[in-house]
Amino acid sequence: MANLEVKNLAKSYDGKTKVLQDISFTIENGELVSILGPSGCGKTTTLRIIAGLIQETAGQILVNGKDITKTPVYKRNFGMVFQSYALFPHLNVFDNVAFGLKMHKLPKQEINEKVTGILEMTGLSDLASQFPAQLSGGQQQRVSLARALVTNPEMLLMDEPLSNLDAKLRLKMREEIRKLQQEMKMTVLFVTHDQQECFAISDKVLIMNHGRIEQFDRPENIFHHPRTEYVARFIGYDNFIPVNADNREDSYHIAVKGTRLTTEENNENAKVLTIRPENIQLNADSTENTLTGTITGREYLGQSFKYTIHSELGDFQVEEARQKMRSSGDEVKLTLPAKHLHPLSE
Numbered sequence: 001m002a003n004l005e006v007k008n009l010a011k012s013y014d015g016k017t018k019v020l021q022d023i024s025f026t027i028e029n030g031e032l033v034s035i036l037g038p039s040g041c042g043k044t045t046t047l048r049i050i051a052g053l054i055q056e057t058a059g060q061i062l063v064n065g066k067d068i069t070k071t072p073v074y075k076r077n078f079g080m081v082f083q084s085y086a087l088f089p090h091l092n093v094f095d096n097v098a099f100g101l102k103m104h105k106l107p108k109q110e111i112n113e114k115v116t117g118i119l120e121m122t123g124l125s126d127l128a129s130q131f132p133a134q135l136s137g138g139q140q141q142r143v144s145l146a147r148a149l150v151t152n153p154e155m156l157l158m159d160e161p162l163s164n165l166d167a168k169l170r171l172k173m174r175e176e177i178r179k180l181q182q183e184m185k186m187t188v189l190f191v192t193h194d195q196q197e198c199f200a201i202s203d204k205v206l207i208m209n210h211g212r213i214e215q216f217d218r219p220e221n222i223f224h225h226p227r228t229e230y231v232a233r234f235i236g237y238d239n240f241i242p243v244n245a246d247n248r249e250d251s252y253h254i255a256v257k258g259t260r261l262t263t264e265e266n267n268e269n270a271k272v273l274t275i276r277p278e279n280i281q282l283n284a285d286s287t288e289n290t291l292t293g294t295i296t297g298r299e300y301l302g303q304s305f306k307y308t309i310h311s312e313l314g315d316f317q318v319e320e321a322r323q324k325m326r327s328s329g330d331e332v333k334l335t336l337p338a339k340h341l342h343p344l345s346e
């Protein structure tokens with residue numbers, strides 16, 4: 001397995017529109033990194049340039065320190081799994097998995113050993129003689145994974161591999177992929193636009209927007225310390241309080257429209273303060289970071305209610321356990337705990 005370094009990657013398909021700009025990141029040996037972002041932000045383009053299927057406009061790709069930017073696709077030892085599994089319908093499971101090895105003209109005995117081993121590892125041994133049309137989506141997905149792994153690639157590149165599966169199977173497959181990746185100490189680049197999925201399985205997440213990197217960090221760091229307003233919105237921070245220099249008392253205190261707010265993080269460069277809906281407390285025993293508001297809306301979320309609350313700082317979204325149902329028109333005290341109130345500078 002290998003480490004991958006992407007340096008200042010840029011791409012334009014038409015010479016004008018910049019689809020990727022200045023993409024730089026490193027995946028360490030044995031790490032699973034996800035690229036997360038909305039449709040059209042450049043995820044597939046990034047993956048395909050790394051695979052060698054598309055040519056970059058500028059930048060470099062290094063594997064274990066060696067520049068492979070100009071190396072043709074068939075000489076890059078990467079396994080790929082696509083959204084459509086692209087299995088050969090006329091070949092059974094065994095032969096689908098064996099295909100790449102046969103192309104490389106490996107001895108028959110070696111092919112048999114390798115394929116048998118990988119079918120076992122991916123739980124497909126009993127299905128070896130079945131054809132793709134006889135398999136469920138999850139089984140087909142596993143075959144495509146086995147086919148990518150059998151050549152013992154330096155790295156696995158996966159482009160939305162779970163998007164054709166139903167919710168329950170997705171969950172199961174993502175756990176299996178993570179387990180296999182950790183057992184084999186595989187380096188994996190995984191593309192998705194499902195936030196939960198990528199936070200659940202990744203060592204690091206790269207959040208993309210319009211062909212640029214917004215943040216590249218561990219999931220828990222992104223969750224608790226989003227770097228930009230874009231990232232914060234993308235991962236469920238619903239509340240944003242605009243601030244400017246006139247509001248600032250010092251690096252940890254801001255007065256906005258008569259409400260004095262304290263932050264634990266230095267807010268010197270903050271343009272906005274943000275807090276998650278579930279971190280705002282209603283009618284709590286606190287005097288710090290409090291203001292009053294009126295409930296104007298309520299949404300049932302199963303385990304909790306989500307309220308829209310109008311205040312002099314604008315509307316807030318607040319999630320609260322469902323035990324205490326509140327009604328429209330109720331006046332409430334909102335507390336925005338300092339440790340959950342994050343200053344954002346971009």
Ligand SMILES: Nc1ncnc2c1ncn2[C@@H]1O[C@H](COP(=O)(O)OP(=O)(O)OP(=O)(O)O)[C@@H](O)[C@H]1O
Pocket residue numbers: 013014019037038039040041042043044045046193
């Ligand atoms: N072959 C191509 N020629 C011209 N433009 C392209 C080509 N492929 C992709 N694009 C454009 O590049 C941008 C990024 O596309 P890309 O497929 O990388 O997005 P994505 O993040 O994978 O989106 P999705 O989540 O929908 O798969 C889009 O604006 C797309 O229209």
Ligand SMILES: [Mg+2]
Pocket residue numbers: 043044045
């Ligand atoms: Mg894509």
